[in-house]
Amino acid sequence: xxxxxxxxxxxxxxxxxxxxxxxxxxxxxxxxxRFGTRWQGFTLKWYERLWEREDLWMALLNxxxxxxxxxxxxxxxxxxxxxxxxxYRSRVQTAHALLITMxxxxxxxxxxxxxxxxxxxxxxxxxxxxxxxxxxxxxVSYVALVVQSRLQDFDFQIVDAARDLGATKLQAxxxxxxxxxxxxILAGGLLAFTLSVDDFVxxxxxxxxxxxxxxxxxxxxxxxxxxxPVINALSTLLLVVTFAAVWASQRLTAxxxxxxxxx
Amino acid sequence: xxDSRRELLATLPSFGxxxxxxxxxxxxxxxxxxxxxxxxxxxxxxxxxxxxxxxxxxxxxxxxxRTIWISALxxxxxMVMALPVAWYLARVRKEWRSRLLLLIIVPFWTNxxxxxxxxxxxLHSEGGLARFLRSIHLLGENDSLLFNSxxxxxxxVYTYLPFAILPLYAAAEKFDFSLLDAARDLGATALRAxxxxxxxxxxxxxxxxxxxxxxxxxxxxxxxxxxxxxxGQMIGNKIAQRNFADRNLPSASAMxxxxxxAVLAPMLFRKREEAGKx
Numbered sequence: 001x002x003x004x005x006x007x008x009x010x011x012x013x014x015x016x017x018x019x020x021x022x023x024x025x026x027x028x029x030x031x032x033x034r035f036g037t038r039w040q041g042f043t044l045k046w047y048e049r050l051w052e053r054e055d056l057w058m059a060l061l062n063x064x065x066x067x068x069x070x071x072x073x074x075x076x077x078x079x080x081x082x083x084x085x086x087x088y089r090s091r092v093q094t095a096h097a098l099l100i101t102m103x104x105x106x107x108x109x110x111x112x113x114x115x116x117x118x119x120x121x122x123x124x125x126x127x128x129x130x131x132x133x134x135x136x137x138x139x140v141s142y143v144a145l146v147v148q149s150r151l152q153d154f155d156f157q158i159v160d161a162a163r164d165l166g167a168t169k170l171q172a173x174x175x176x177x178x179x180x181x182x183x184x185i186l187a188g189g190l191l192a193f194t195l196s197v198d199d200f201v202x203x204x205x206x207x208x209x210x211x212x213x214x215x216x217x218x219x220x221x222x223x224x225x226x227x228x229p230v231i232n233a234l235s236t237l238l239l240v241v242t243f244a245a246v247w248a249s250q251r252l253t254a255x256x257x258x259x260x261x262x263x
Numbered sequence: 264x265x266d267s268r269r270e271l272l273a274t275l276p277s278f279g280x281x282x283x284x285x286x287x288x289x290x291x292x293x294x295x296x297x298x299x300x301x302x303x304x305x306x307x308x309x310x311x312x313x314x315x316x317x318x319x320x321x322x323x324x325x326x327x328x329r330t331i332w333i334s335a336l337x338x339x340x341x342m343v344m345a346l347p348v349a350w351y352l353a354r355v356r357k358e359w360r361s362r363l364l365l366l367i368i369v370p371f372w373t374n375x376x377x378x379x380x381x382x383x384x385x386l387h388s389e390g391g392l393a394r395f396l397r398s399i400h401l402l403g404e405n406d407s408l409l410f411n412s413x414x415x416x417x418x419x420v421y422t423y424l425p426f427a428i429l430p431l432y433a434a435a436e437k438f439d440f441s442l443l444d445a446a447r448d449l450g451a452t453a454l455r456a457x458x459x460x461x462x463x464x465x466x467x468x469x470x471x472x473x474x475x476x477x478x479x480x481x482x483x484x485x486x487x488x489x490x491x492x493x494x495g496q497m498i499g500n501k502i503a504q505r506n507f508a509d510r511n512l513p514s515a516s517a518m519x520x521x522x523x524x525a526v527l528a529p530m531l532f533r534k535r536e537e538a539g540k541x
Contacts, residue, residue: 004453007351011363014348014424018370021381021421028384038391081277088270096274098531099281105474105530106285106523107482109499113506113519114288117295120512121306137284140277198374201484205506218376222383222489232384235377242372246365 022239029232046233053230056217062128063213067196070135074192077136078143079185085144086151103141111138112205119206126208134206135196142195143188150184289523296516304510314517323501330497333412333487334480337419341427341476342469344420349431349468350461353438364432371425379489382418383409386490410492418486423479427472434468435461478526498522 029047032040050056081100085093103111115134119126158180162172200215207216221231296314299307317323348367352360370378385392386408396402408414438461446456462469484499491497498518505515 007347007354010344010347011351014344014428015363015366017421018367018424021378021385022370022373024385025377025381077277077280080273084270084273084277087273090270092270092274092278096278099278099286101530102281102285102289102527105478105526106289107479107499107526109482109484109502110289110292110519110523110526111285113502113515114292115284116506117291117512117516118284118288121291121295133284137281140280144277194372200376215374215376218374218380219485222376222380228384231377231380235373235380238377239373243369246369246372250365 025232025235026239029229029236031229031232034229046229047237049227049230050233050237055212056214056234059212059214059217062211063197063215066128066132066135066213067193069132070139070196071189071192073132073136074139074143075185075189077140078188078192079147079181081140081144082147082151086148100141100144103138104145108138108199108201109205112202115202116205126206126211128208128211130206130208131203131211131213134202135199138199138202139192139195142191143185146188146191147181147184150181154181292516292523293520295513296520298513298516300511300513304512306512314513315521317514317517318521326496326498326501329412329495330481330483330499333415333419333495333497334477334483337416337423337480338427338473338477340416340420341424342472344424345427345431345472348428349435349465352428352432353435354440367425367428371422375422376485376489378422379418379486382414382421383490386414386417409490410495412491412495414490414492415483415487415495415497418490419480419483422486423476426475430468430471430475431465432468434465434471438464474529481526482522 027039030042030044032043032045081096085097085100112134115130115137116126118124119130124130154177158176159172162176163169167175198215199213200219203213203216204219207213218231218234221227295306297310297312299309299311299313301307318327352363355363384390387393388407388409390408393402393408396408397404402408442460442464443456446460447453451459482499483497484503487495487497487500488503491500499522502515502518502522505511505518
């Protein structure tokens with residue numbers, strides 16, 4: 001059977017489709033033209049403008065604050081959830097599993113809207129705190145999923161071994177189980193962090209005055225059709241950070257695999 | 264007895280949190296959908312069915328219909344594009360596979376709004392693409408590439424395609440491709456082998472990919488808001504408008520309630536089906 005070239009061609013086209021808009025963004029961030037419609041010469045002035053935008057830096061700080069607390073909260077709750085779901089089989093766990101899936105299937109707008117109603121009807125002031133509470137809520141399920149998949153490969157016999165060697169239950173948990181699961185929990189936490197930093201819709205519903213996160217500010221800049229090149233410059237910087245992070249984590253895992261391979 | 268207490272201890276944190284911040288708010292939406300409108304904004308007193316009368320209005324029916332066809336079309340295009348890619352990834356040499364997967368995922372670690380914004384610039388009426396299409400008379404003088412439902416579909420495909428590729432690839436990777444050779448040897452055409460052997464073989468991945476694109480599309484809000492214009496609005500935009508512009512929370516809740524039921528009902532149904540099978 002002669003292999004068809006169609007899959008290869010589609011894959012290349014899809015990759016071009018994925019990277020074309022990103023290329024346009026990067027190119028336009030160095031474009032003299034205000035509207036990026038045609039090339040009018042190289043400039044760095046949009047990066048200078050970006051540097052002067054204090055509201056953006058404040059928003060970035062807000063985003064990071066929320067993401068740190070949200071990922072810590074989600075790591076704790078999600079790990080507990082994963083243990084309970086892995087360990088026990090009961091009616092309670094069936095309901096528990098359903099609750100964990102709900103944030104994964106509910107469209108963001110429903111989540112934002114329902115949380116807004118909760119805060120409004122209980123009289124809680126909208127602020128960075130309500131944003132953090134909302135972010136923890138949609139991050140828990142992702143952490144639970146990641147940790148649960150690690151637990152499936154986890155050999156619980158080593159806990160018995162630790163107990164046989166005289167460890168208390170707490171010691172066995174803290175010194176054996178937790179360190180072994182730490183990479184899984186951290187991976188879940190990292191996922192939560194990126195989801196939190198990226199979130200716009202839920203945040204838009206539950207944010208209060210002065211609690212704008214970076215996506216909220218970017219949204220209002222796009223919406224008001226102002227300073228497009230500054231958004232381009234910001235996007236390019238964020239892209240550089242993302243690619244560097246991906247590259248670094250690739251290098252780390254590649255190094256570890258190489259080391260493990262040589263053992 | 265002690266075991267059940269430990270179970271409770273492990274379950275309570277996440278159960279309590281999600282109960283308070285997911286289940287209670289969802290029920291709250293269902294309840295507020297039956298409240299009167301408060302002209303001052305907020306939630307009125309008294310109970311009523313009236314908020315659901317909105318679904319009799321032609322403008323809302325148009326919006327609902329558009330929401331469904333935009334979601335369905337986006338899902339279809341994502342599938343058609345993702346299937347060959349998943350196939351290719353499953354068949355390509357291992358060292359290339361991980362590189363290609365990374366290339367597919369990396370753009371989607373950048374901010375979602377920025378990805379939408381990039382299209383905003385490409386499709387802009389003064390942008391290079393629009394001018395080129397005008398110069399070869401494929402686009403009318405006053406037509407725009409931006410602010411219509413076509414733009415919503417295009418940008419939605421862009422944002423959801425990787426979510427379709429990944430589950431399809433995961434299923435295709437486990438598929439035994441020698442089955443296709445067997446089908447060909449038995450006289451099936453390439454297309455026939457694809458449809459009757461490959462597609463059923465990755466059924467689970469297909470369903471996951473369909474759900475993962477279609478369901479969030481129903482609640483789409485940002486993409487139609489930024490590139491849809493008035494002709495590309497979806498039900499999510501109406502919910503947001505009732506919420507922020509009109510401050511009519513009961514009306515927004517009525518629409519959100521219908522959307523929640525549409526989204527959650529299949530999930531509950533599938534859970535029951537799974538439980539039935541066990």
